[in-house]
Amino acid sequence: DGEKTMEGVHPLPPFLSKTYDMVDDRSTDSVVSWSKSNNSFVVWNVPEFSRDILPKYFKHNNFSSFVRQLNTYGYKKVDPDCWEFANEGFLRGQKHLLKTISRRKPSQMQVHQETASQVQSLSVGSCVEVGKIGIEEEVERLKIDKSIHMEELVNLRQQQKATDHRLENVGQRLQLMEQREQQAMTFLAKALQSPGFIAELVHQQNEGKRRIPGMNKKRRFPNQEEENYAAKQVSTLRDRQIVRYQPLMNEAAKALLQKLLKTNTSGRLETI
Numbered sequence: 001d002g003e004k005t006m007e008g009v010h011p012l013p014p015f016l017s018k019t020y021d022m023v024d025d026r027s028t029d030s031v032v033s034w035s036k037s038n039n040s041f042v043v044w045n046v047p048e049f050s051r052d053i054l055p056k057y058f059k060h061n062n063f064s065s066f067v068r069q070l071n072t073y074g075y076k077k078v079d080p081d082c083w084e085f086a087n088e089g090f091l092r093g094q095k096h097l098l099k100t101i102s103r104r105k106p107s108q109m110q111v112h113q114e115t116a117s118q119v120q121s122l123s124v125g126s127c128v129e130v131g132k133i134g135i136e137e138e139v140e141r142l143k144i145d146k147s148i149h150m151e152e153l154v155n156l157r158q159q160q161k162a163t164d165h166r167l168e169n170v171g172q173r174l175q176l177m178e179q180r181e182q183q184a185m186t187f188l189a190k191a192l193q194s195p196g197f198i199a200e201l202v203h204q205q206n207e208g209k210r211r212i213p214g215m216n217k218k219r220r221f222p223n224q225e226e227e228n229y230a231a232k233q234v235s236t237l238r239d240r241q242i243v244r245y246q247p248l249m250n251e252a253a254k255a256l257l258q259k260l261l262k263t264n265t266s267g268r269l270e271t272i
Contacts, residue, residue, distance in 0.1 A: 015069055016098045018057045020090070028053060038093070040078055040086035046151055067144050073101050077144070 023032055023041040031045045031053055043049050043063075050063045058066065070085055078084040089100040 012098055013073075013103065015058075016073065016090075016101055017095075019070075020095055020098060022053060022057050024092070034092045035078075035084060039091050040084050041090070043083040046083060046148065047155055064145050064148050067148075068141055071140065072104055074104055 022028075023034060026033075031048050032041060032043050034040070035042050046063055050061045054061050054063065054066060067085075073087065075085045075087045075090070078086050087101055089097040091097055
């Protein structure tokens with residue numbers, strides 16, 4: 001009851017309670033969690049922490065502002081190479097100790113105008129001390145800001161490198177597609193110049209299907225008998241007059257070329 005009364009008189013600052021709840025949430029331990037000693041907390045992933053965690057608790061995504069607020073309440077950065085912060089009143093499982101954490105305020109000197117000598121004694125030394133504290137805090141803030149910006153810069157460079165790699169892969173695939181297309185066009189051009197070649201190829205295929213018994217429809221390597229038969233067919237075809245096939249295959253080759261050109265054109269348009 002006494003503890004509740006104290007909280008009623010001196011309410012706990014929302015920043016402290018929200019920070020405690022944020023760190024104590026085990027579902028986000030991969031981003032922010034208690035340290036192994038349970039007397040400090042660590043931000044493991046600053047970009048994800050700024051993007052997903054901060055807006056949930058503090059309605060902003062500024063990590064630098066969050067760190068400044070920690071400094072205001074007396075949190076100290078434990079490890080210079082890690083975003084680990086500690087405060088004597090910030091311990092795991094002891095949320096009631098948060099009431100011992102107070103907001104730091106610059107010391108204010110009260111000048112009593114009783115005598116001129118008292119005013120002079122208070123003016124010089126105390127002002128220098130207060131100014132020194134202010135400069136040290138500002139230097140610490142600048143160091144933290146620099147560390148944050150350096151980490152963000154490294155992340156941006158990594159993202160740019162990954163994007164460049166993907167673009168390079170896309171360019172290589174496009175180049176390979178163009179090479180295959182050029183090879184197909186070259187083959188068709190040669191076929192148009194020599195329609196007898198297509199006629200022989202089609203005739204040989206048809207004759208082979210009709211005369212070779214038990215041919216498997218699945219693609220397989222030809223045996224010796226089939227190779228001898230195919231060689232014989234090619235030799236026979238070379239001795240024949242295949243004029244009757246030329247007009248027909250010439251037209252077929254032209255139709256095939258037109259179809260391929262149409263396909264290539266439509267494919268390019270779709271790609272673009």
